[in-house]
Amino acid sequence: MAGETALPLQQLIASLDDKCLPKILQVVSGVYFQGSIYELSGSEVSFSTGDLIKVIRIELQSVCCEDVSGDDKFELPIGHIGLYKVVPEEMPYSTVEEMVSLRPVDLDSCLPFTFTSSSKITLDNFTLAAGRALTVLSVEKDQVRCHVQGQQEVSAEVCIPLSSRGEFYECESQECFNLQEIMSSPSLRSRKFRSTKSERPVFLSPIYQVHAIMNLRKNVLKFSSSSEVDVMDVTELCKDVAFVTPLTLTEVQSQPDESFPAVVEILEGPETHSLFRCGWMQELIKGRNLVFHKKGTSTRILFSSLKSRKAQQYFLVSQQYAGRFRRRPREFNSVYELYVASVQAPGLRVSVTRSFEEVEEEGLPALSVGEQLEVVRCVRMELPCGSREEEKQSVEALLCHRFQEPDDGDDDDDDEEEVRQEDEREEISLPLYMQAHLVEVLKDNKKYKLRDLEKEFTFPLDVKVMNRDNVMETDPLAGLTCLRIEGAMSEPIIQASLPHTPEHCFEIPTQWLSMSVSFTEDSLPWPSDQPPECHIERVTEVADTFFYEYRKQANSDAAPPPRPPKRNLSSLDAKKKPFVPPKKSSKDEKSKHRPDERSTTKDFANMTLSSKKRHAAPPPPDIFDEQPPPLAPRKQSAAELTNGKALPNMYVKRVDSTTKVASDADSDHDYEELDENLLTMIKQSQENVTFY
Numbered sequence: 001m002a003g004e005t006a007l008p009l010q011q012l013i014a015s016l017d018d019k020c021l022p023k024i025l026q027v028v029s030g031v032y033f034q035g036s037i038y039e040l041s042g043s044e045v046s047f048s049t050g051d052l053i054k055v056i057r058i059e060l061q062s063v064c065c066e067d068v069s070g071d072d073k074f075e076l077p078i079g080h081i082g083l084y085k086v087v088p089e090e091m092p093y094s095t096v097e098e099m100v101s102l103r104p105v106d107l108d109s110c111l112p113f114t115f116t117s118s119s120k121i122t123l124d125n126f127t128l129a130a131g132r133a134l135t136v137l138s139v140e141k142d143q144v145r146c147h148v149q150g151q152q153e154v155s156a157e158v159c160i161p162l163s164s165r166g167e168f169y170e171c172e173s174q175e176c177f178n179l180q181e182i183m184s185s186p187s188l189r190s191r192k193f194r195s196t197k198s199e200r201p202v203f204l205s206p207i208y209q210v211h212a213i214m215n216l217r218k219n220v221l222k223f224s225s226s227s228e229v230d231v232m233d234v235t236e237l238c239k240d241v242a243f244v245t246p247l248t249l250t251e252v253q254s255q256p257d258e259s260f261p262a263v264v265e266i267l268e269g270p271e272t273h274s275l276f277r278c279g280w281m282q283e284l285i286k287g288r289n290l291v292f293h294k295k296g297t298s299t300r301i302l303f304s305s306l307k308s309r310k311a312q313q314y315f316l317v318s319q320q321y322a323g324r325f326r327r328r329p330r331e332f333n334s335v336y337e338l339y340v341a342s343v344q345a346p347g348l349r350v351s352v353t354r355s356f357e358e359v360e361e362e363g364l365p366a367l368s369v370g371e372q373l374e375v376v377r378c379v380r381m382e383l384p385c386g387s388r389e390e391e392k393q394s395v396e397a398l399l400c401h402r403f404q405e406p407d408d409g410d411d412d413d414d415d416e417e418e419v420r421q422e423d424e425r426e427e428i429s430l431p432l433y434m435q436a437h438l439v440e441v442l443k444d445n446k447k448y449k450l451r452d453l454e455k456e457f458t459f460p461l462d463v464k465v466m467n468r469d470n471v472m473e474t475d476p477l478a479g480l481t482c483l484r485i486e487g488a489m490s491e492p493i494i495q496a497s498l499p500h501t502p503e504h505c506f507e508i509p510t511q512w513l514s515m516s517v518s519f520t521e522d523s524l525p526w527p528s529d530q531p532p533e534c535h536i537e538r539v540t541e542v543a544d545t546f547f548y549e550y551r552k553q554a555n556s557d558a559a560p561p562p563r564p565p566k567r568n569l570s571s572l573d574a575k576k577k578p579f580v581p582p583k584k585s586s587k588d589e590k591s592k593h594r595p596d597e598r599s600t601t602k603d604f605a606n607m608t609l610s611s612k613k614r615h616a617a618p619p620p621p622d623i624f625d626e627q628p629p630p631l632a633p634r635k636q637s638a639a640e641l642t643n644g645k646a647l648p649n650m651y652v653k654r655v656d657s658t659t660k661v662a663s664d665a666d667s668d669h670d671y672e673e674l675d676e677n678l679l680t681m682i683k684q685s686q687e688n689v690t691f692y
Contacts, residue, residue: 006230013058013208013225014189021058024238027051029230047229053221054243057211061224063179068192068201075207076179083176084193087201092118092169097162099170100139102187112137112147113175118167123158133171134160179204218244218267220516244518249510252517253295253492261293261531263499263522270515275549277541280506283498284515291502291525293495293534298507300489300540301450302550306482314547315477316489317450318507318538323475324447324467328482329440330460335430336562338438339398342375344458349374354437362564363395363431372441373400373428381429396562397429433564454488461485469538476539486547487554495534499525503532512546 006028016023027047047053063080066073076082093099099115112135121128128134134146143159150156176196182188183206192201208225246267247255269286284290298318305313332338332350342348351372358366363383381397403425430436440462447466448456463485468478477483493507502525526532 006232009227009229009231010064010205010207010225012231012233013055013210014206016055016058017186018058021055022235023055023233024235024241025053025055025231026234026238027053027229028232047227052215052234052238052241052243053212053231054214055210055212056220056245058208058225059211060183060206061209062207063183064205064207064226066203066205068203078179078183080179083178083196084182084204085176085196086173086188087192087194088170088172089191092167094165094167095162096144096160096164096168099168100136100144100162102190113173114171116169116171118169121160121164121166123160126158128158134158213243213246215241215243218246218265218518220246220268246516246518248516249494249508249513252292252494253510255295257294259519260295261291261524263520263524264290264292264517265520266290266515266517268516270513274543275512275546277543278506278537280496280498280537284513289499289520289522290517291497291499293497293505295492295494297490298493300491300507301454302486302489302542302547303477304484304486304547305480306484312544313476313480314542314544316540316542317477318536319451319454320536321450321469321538322471323465323469323477324449325453325463325483326447326466327442327444327457328462328464329442330462331440332436332438334432335398335434335436336432338375338430338436339378339432341460342398347374349441350438351441352437353439356436363397363429364434365428365430367436370404372403373430373438374403374425375400376427378432379429381431383431395431395433397431400428400430401425402428431564432562453485459485459487471535472538476541486550489550495536497534502526503534504537505534506537506540 009025012025027049029049060078062078063076064073065076093115114133114135116131116133117128118130120130128148132148134148136144136146137157138145140159142163143161145157145159148156148158177188177193182193182204189205193204194201206225210221210223210225212221212223213219214221244267252264266284266286266288269284270281300316300318303315303317330341331353332341338348338350349372352367352369354367355369356364356367358364361383363381376399379397379399380394383393383395448463453461453463461484463483464481465475465478465483468475491509491511493509495505496508497503497505
């Protein structure tokens with residue numbers, strides 16, 4: 001048939017499977033010109049007589065359901081939930097082997113099935129009458145083991161040779177198949193079926209999406225196998241025809257090492273540029289050439305910058321990065337975050353940066369700023385949520401040793417301080433759902449290389465670049481205040497470069513980019529005996545979408561943080577404080593009592609010029625109740641300032657300077673003395689004026 005017989009494309013493609021690909025087909029039925037077959041970047045695909053098509057892959061797309069009479073034809077999705085039964089063939093089988101060979105032996109549900117013989121079957125020690133129903137239980141090397149139902153419910157098992165000849169008819173079976181099972185079995189695809197909801201027999205045939213290349217095109221064509229063209233298999237006749245073979249990056253990864261270095265042409269650029277933010281990403285354009293130096297596996301470290309007012313940045317850093325790092329203490333905003341970090345770093349010690357009050361009902365202990373906690377292990381604790389024993393709840397908690405804040409002293413006293421802390425440590429349990437503000441305690445001030453950090457510590461890890469990589473013209477990591485090492489990635493890569501700068505290489509991660517290329521016959525952009533010394537790009541900035549995909553893969557099985565326990569409302573109601581009505585606004589009070597020239601000193605004392613509460617001065621003594629209280633001095637008028645005199649305060653008693661106060665007979669003082677009560681009154685009046 002191959003090379004001689006023309007078949008409809010649908011029929012020929014249905015007879016293929018992935019194991020026999022690729023196949024070269026030739027169009028033999030006139031001109032087929034229809035834009036609905038396939039459209040790529042606005043160019044319409046057409047097939048003409050004589051065109052060669054190299055089929056490289058087929059994907060099951062749907063199922064064609066055609067009435068046996070040929071009057072009706074329609075498509076069903078591959079996920080259609082309907083079930084179908086095999087319609088028995090009307091023509092008899094001449095041997096048992098022929099009948100068994102058309103059964104779907106690759107399916108577990110193909111057995112048992114039943115058949116009859118139009119003539120008697122003679123075996124060694126007995127004879128089976130014609131028309132007796134035989135149920136095949138298993139197919140062995142050269143015979144089938146069958147079950148025979150005799151008279152009076154007597155049954156037996158017999159073995160019938162596959163070479164037995166006669167007229168054998170298949171009986172209708174009750175076994176049902178879905179479309180996926182039918183399409184996966186070549187034996188079933190050749191049978192007629194009847195739906196469990198209809199008695200009309202139909203043929204079921206697969207419709208594929210065909211991935212192919214043509215000798216005059218460089219891109220991959222995708223079209224449906226239901227296209228109405230006739231083709232012929234010419235694989236054996238056209239072995240020497242040169243086709244441009246598109247390869248995905250994963251397929252390039254599977255090429256032998258001898259294929260590199262080579263110049264490749266980009267047939268289809270990446271579908272998205274949202275994962276990487278680097279210069280070489282903009283060069284991956286359709287029609288552009290690249291140099292593929294070699295393939296391999298590379299380990300990269302994923303960094304993220306500290307959240308700040310600026311947008312957060314993410315980087316993939318090569319192990320060849322020559323900068324030096326210093327560890328930075330990590331911050332934890334919950335006990336659960338501390339627990340996750342302690343699993344990777346046993347004996348983790350942290351310091352409390354914000355105080356917390358004790359909440360006995362929820363099992364939350366009191367924490368003070370400066371206290372240090374050393375993680376011991378994860379335990380379970382009971383919460384005193386209810387008054388009865390059965391109302392208590394058990395939750396997961398982190399058992400820690402609590403130490404007081406160490407005193408600042410000489411380095412010589414460090415050992416004594418550690419011994420004293422060991423004696424003063426206290427066990428404390430922190431529920432995992434508890435919010436906390438903690439910072440890691442570090443005594444390490446050493447500078448590390450990236451490889452040393454990877455060997456000695458577990459990630460995530462907070463660091464800062466202390467010495468930049470001098471090999472790089474600009475080091476994007478050096479200007480960031482804090483970096484977090486999220487983890488290490490070992491990915492298959494292709495080392496590539498642009499033809500005009502072959503010494504500046506970058507690594508393309510094949511699992512993160514989707515593009516197709518083809519190997520060309522172009523010569524390499526350097527003398528054959530002088531390969532360039534390649535310099536790998538050490539820091540590649542990636543987008544936040546890349547980081548989120550990485551976290552999704554890394555934490556796919558991670559358990560969510562625990563939730564706080566349900567509160568016992570009855571126990572909380574008993575502890576509620578009585579309702580206290582809110583105080584009236586000070587604004588309302590002031591609107592009722594506005595100060596004027598006749599306001600008392602007490603009113604002035606209660607008034608403030610700011611929102612802060614101030615204490616009022618004490619009232620004047622009762623001795624002056626018959627007199628009006630003193631007022632603040634008013635502003636001087638221009639006339640008063642000109643005369644250089646101010647009006648006296650009429651509410652304050654004054655003593656004339658000419659009045660002489662009697663003094664003790666034995667006193668040596670010749671100046672006048674004021675009454676003590678008068679001095680107290682004057683002092684209080686001055687305080688009131690100053691306060692106002």
